[in-house]
Amino acid sequence: MGAxxxxxxxxxILPDEVKYWQQIExxxxxxxxxxxxxxxxxxxFEQTELFERGIGEATDVVGKEMYTFKDRGDRSTTLRPEGTAxxxxxxxxxxxxAQGGVQRLWYTGPMFRYERPQAGRQRQFHQIGVEVLGSADPRADAEVIAIATDILKTLGLSDLQLQLNSVGNADDRQQYRDALVAYFTPYKEELDxxxxxxxxxxPLRILDSKDRRTQAIAQNAPSILEYLGSDSKRHFDQVQQSLTDLGIAYQLNPCLVRGLDYYTHTAFEIQSAHLGAQATxxxxxxxxxxxxxxxxxxxPAVxxxxxxERLVLLLQQLSAAPQSTLxxxxxxRGDRAEAQALVLAQKLRQTGFAVELDLSGSAFGKQLKRADRSGxxxxxxxxxxxxxxxxxxxxxxxSGEQQAIAQMELISSYQQLQQRITEFRTQEPAKAAQ
Structure with a gap:
């Protein structure tokens, strides 16, 4: 039998890569x-009905991609394909x-969709998400975009592009839906x-097609922005003004509809040129x-x-893995020394230092080589x-400096040692930049 x-x-996700994940988190x-x-x-996992009602039965996620099964109680159960529902x-x-006010929530964890695996897209994938519940204010839309932008820029991404659209309210979308059906019907046989x-x-999802012929036909389709009512236009104008006030550049994209049925008004994507076709x-x-x-x-919510996975791919392209903080x-070496080392390592950790104890039992030479590689x-x-x-x-x-000190002095000299460690850590980035 094979492995x-x-x-x-x-x-x-192996330890060397986990450093990127920890940095993001x-x-x-x-x-x-x-x-x-x-x-x-x-x-x-949740009741399947949650995603059918929330995401929409006509979406690809619900129709094709969900991991759904019957549990032992014969209940239809689904591994979550996204975090909002x-x-x-x-x-x-x-x-x-009932707590009143606006609820600002965030989450992180694995999601599950059955689709063809590719770079940055797995069947078990991970997301960080935010949900602001209880505010219809257009500033909430701008705030969540600004926070996402701050996270990505703090991580070192500089080539970001914000794609922005409005999909209006239910009435706007119904009128637009009718217009799209009328436009695409004569081309039906040419569509994928x-x-x-x-x-x-x-029909809104046709605008999101990756098929080149369909994309060419969709270029001349009616724009959702032509079907926005006065309230929707006002909301979208205020979102754009808030982004301008924040100094966040954006590009209007009337074909941006997102893949889930629950969206209203503002829809957006932040993209990176480094990701190729999977840019979002x-x-x-x-x-x-x-x-x-x-x-x-x-x-109301946004x-x-x-x-x-995609963000880690970007960080791996842009920078080396975060350095060890050891x-x-x-x-x-020797029975007595090894017994003392175990106790000393634990005392140092409890004092506040990051310590790795070599447990190999090998000769000093090999242990010292591992120390050099440890960071x-x-x-x-x-x-x-x-x-x-x-x-x-x-x-x-x-620096190569070496000295002998009492073990108890090592514990009691926390402040002096911490200052020395800080000095060396600030020197290391400067050397790397030279």
């Missing part, structure tokens, strides 16, 4: 906390609206098969009708999701002589 491997469309958590967003964690379900179930199927079920790294918009559609009170690598700032060396005298050798790997 068991990960299923197609899933992948292991840390930056996002910091920026979202500053803006008063609170984290929410919802289950990764579950967050809204939780908002309703726990009466978060998916677009032919969408013509009666979900963040997508979202307003969904004022979803909460009431799922049985909750009438609650949000977005960032695909982490302070000390502790090597030891630690200093190597702590504990042999029989040091164990006898309750001392330890500290070798600063970045």
């Amino acid at each position: 068991i491997q990960a299923l197609r469309g899933t992948r292991d 840390s930056v996002a958590r910091t920026i979202l906390s500053r803006a008063a967003y609170q984290e929410i964690r919802t289950p990764i 579950g967050t809204v379900r939780s908002f309703i179930e726990h009466s978060l609206h 098969q998916d677009s032919q199927d969408r013509l009666t079920r979900n 790294v963040c997508g979202g918009g307003r969904y004022d009708g979803l909460v009431s559609q799922l049985g909750g009170p009438n609650t 949000g977005w999701a960032i695909g982490l 302070d000390f690598y502790l090597v030891s 630690a700032l200093a190597c702590l060396i504990l042999g029989d002589a040091e164990a006898e005298n309750q001392t330890i050798q500290i070798k600063w790997l970045v």
Whole structure:
């Protein structure tokens, strides 16, 4: 029998790559906390009906891509294909609206869609998302876009382009839907098969087709912006003005409709030229009708999701993996020294230092080579002589300096050691830049 491997469309995220994920999560958590967003964690599987009602049965996600199964209670259950529906379900179930004011929520975790795996797109994929529930103010739309932009720019992305559109309210969309059906019907036989199927079920999605012939036909299709009512136009104008006030450039894209039925008014994508055909790294918009559609009170809302796999691909292109933050690598040799090293490593960690203890039991030479490769700032060396005298050798790997100090002094000199570590860490980026 062969070795068991990960299923197609899933992948292991190994420690070297996890550093990028941790960097993204840390930056996002910091920026979202500053803006008063609170984290929410919802289950990764829900009743299938939640997604059918929320996302829309005519969408590709529900029609083709969901992982749906019957559980032992014969209930139709689905692994979540996106994060908004579950967050809204939780908002309703726990009466978060009763707390008053605007609920600013964010989440991160795995999502599941059955589609052809490719670079940056897996069947199990990960997102960071935000949902602002309880505000119809166009400034909420601008705020979530600004926060997404801040996260991406803080991570070092500079080639971003914001694509912006409005899909209006339900009345606007119905009129526009009728106009699209009238426009595309004469071309039906020239459209790709998916677009032919969408013509009666979900004609707005034809605008999102990747088929070149369909794209060429769609270029002359009516624009949604021509069908916006006065309220929708006013909302969209205010969103654009807020983005201008924030200094965020955007490009109007009337073909941008997003893939889910719950969107109303603002729809947007943030794209990067480094990703080729799969250019979108963040997508979202307003969904004022979803909460009431799922049985909750009438609650306006807006949000977005960032695909982490695509974002990691970008960061890998743009920069090396984040550096290790290891302070000390502790090597030891001899029964007494090894016993002391275990205790000392734990005391140093409890004091506040990042310490890796070499557990190989190999010769000092091999341990010292691993210390050099570890990324630690200093190597702590504990042999029989040091164990006898309750001392330890500290070798600063970045400068080559070495000295013997008492083990207890190592613990009590936290402030001085931390200052030295800070000095070396600030020197390292300067050397790398030369």
